[in-house]
Amino acid sequence: MTTLAITGGQVLLPDISVTRADVLIDQDGGEILEIGDGLAGDADETIDASGSLVTPGFVNGHSHVAMTLLRGYADDKPLDAWLQEDIFPTEAELTPEDVHVGAKLGLLEMIKSGTTAFADMYFMVPQIADAVEEAGLRARLGHGVITVASNDEEARADAQEGLEVAEALDGRADGRISTAFMPHSLTTVGSEYLEEFVPKARELGVPIHFHGNETANEVTPIVEERGVRPMAYAAERGMLEEGDFLAHGVHLDESEIGLLAEAGTSVIHCPASNMKLASGIAPVQRMLDAGVTVGIGTDGAASNNDLSMLDETRDAAMIGKLKDGDASAVDAESAVRMMTQGSADAIGLESGRLEEGAPADLAVIDLEQPHLTPHHDLVSHLAYATAAADVRHTICDGQVLMRDRDVLTLEEESVRTAAGEAAMALVERAEN
Numbered sequence: 001m002t003t004l005a006i007t008g009g010q011v012l013l014p015d016i017s018v019t020r021a022d023v024l025i026d027q028d029g030g031e032i033l034e035i036g037d038g039l040a041g042d043a044d045e046t047i048d049a050s051g052s053l054v055t056p057g058f059v060n061g062h063s064h065v066a067m068t069l070l071r072g073y074a075d076d077k078p079l080d081a082w083l084q085e086d087i088f089p090t091e092a093e094l095t096p097e098d099v100h101v102g103a104k105l106g107l108l109e110m111i112k113s114g115t116t117a118f119a120d121m122y123f124m125v126p127q128i129a130d131a132v133e134e135a136g137l138r139a140r141l142g143h144g145v146i147t148v149a150s151n152d153e154e155a156r157a158d159a160q161e162g163l164e165v166a167e168a169l170d171g172r173a174d175g176r177i178s179t180a181f182m183p184h185s186l187t188t189v190g191s192e193y194l195e196e197f198v199p200k201a202r203e204l205g206v207p208i209h210f211h212g213n214e215t216a217n218e219v220t221p222i223v224e225e226r227g228v229r230p231m232a233y234a235a236e237r238g239m240l241e242e243g244d245f246l247a248h249g250v251h252l253d254e255s256e257i258g259l260l261a262e263a264g265t266s267v268i269h270c271p272a273s274n275m276k277l278a279s280g281i282a283p284v285q286r287m288l289d290a291g292v293t294v295g296i297g298t299d300g301a302a303s304n305n306d307l308s309m310l311d312e313t314r315d316a317a318m319i320g321k322l323k324d325g326d327a328s329a330v331d332a333e334s335a336v337r338m339m340t341q342g343s344a345d346a347i348g349l350e351s352g353r354l355e356e357g358a359p360a361d362l363a364v365i366d367l368e369q370p371h372l373t374p375h376h377d378l379v380s381h382l383a384y385a386t387a388a389a390d391v392r393h394t395i396c397d398g399q400v401l402m403r404d405r406d407v408l409t410l411e412e413e414s415v416r417t418a419a420g421e422a423a424m425a426l427v428e429r430a431e432n
């Protein structure tokens, strides 16, 4: 067994308390062996965490990682106009190589900001899986199914691709990749396709992930045409089961929050995207109070415009208070819980907590910074004051992905150059 000790740091424990301890990892098994004092001597290798906070690697519960190529391309529009006028026409020009290099850029950014696992909905998912395999993160991936603008044959082929991707990629990258069936949303996938393909996804044993109640425009048509709220509509089509997770949940009423809590379906809160597209503010404290598992996600870099879970968590805590007019809503402890175990539980991963037997997915935060001084409360710092650049080391599945801010699994400069070139060529093709 090869072991690695992370020594000299303060450690964030699953009950969101912080204690002084070392963390001993089995690198072959990719799991935490022990958390305690004086473990450095037992290890084959050590990583210095003095003056640092050792946290679970952050879990990004909803992203479109290859959309880094469209960061800053189309801003300041609401969701429907943004998608229809700018994003969908440009995505129609994407090549598999674009998706591969865009994903690598996103994964580089994730590693640098302490994220070790994520859920992703996009096209050309095998190229994303290749990038995940190379970068060393953990992911739940799926092909985003959209049927609205298609004829029946195309729609069924797209949904079939969603199933095939879920089946083919599950377990890839030594088990770091898992999958889900991902209908894009309740208004962009026809009811007949949900009715046919969701049961087939159940046969595969994969969860369902979709954009749910992101804008008012996703609620009104369902209420008008079907006479029920969207979550009741989703439940009727078998899309709200334990292990399923939806992104956004901005426009959920009390009855829908109750349905989610009862079903064990989780919600991924994406505050930056919801603010930027002016979609609204999700009722996060109400969901937590009702017992819904809530995680945090960045959404794509084109509506955020970064992939930092630290930024996202700060946003979640801040707008949670605004939503309720209550400064105690979405407190620091809740926010930190959401960015780690909340997201991990939501997307069905065991990571998100530092304890014996848990996956060895960790981030080490440099506390010796002016904006992180003094150290009254390190959980407060994680929720409100830590920035991506404060992440020193990132470890996933026992492997060191970044050491002393040097990413080891991806060549930073070449990834940035290739992605920058691919993005400019993509836009050129789309506009001509």
Ligand SMILES: CSC[C@H]1O[C@@H](n2cnc3c(O)ncnc32)[C@H](O)[C@@H]1O
Pocket: 064, 079, 083, 087, 088, 091, 121, 122, 123, 143, 144, 145, 146, 184, 211, 214, 273, 299, 300, 303
């Ligand atoms: C079919 S793959 C995923 C699809 O979703 C688009 N997308 C990106 N951000 C959002 C969002 O906030 N709501 C809905 N859809 C979004 C992305 O561009 C892909 O086309």
Ligand SMILES: [Zn+2]
Pocket: 062, 063, 064, 211, 247, 299, 300
């Ligand atoms: Zn999204």
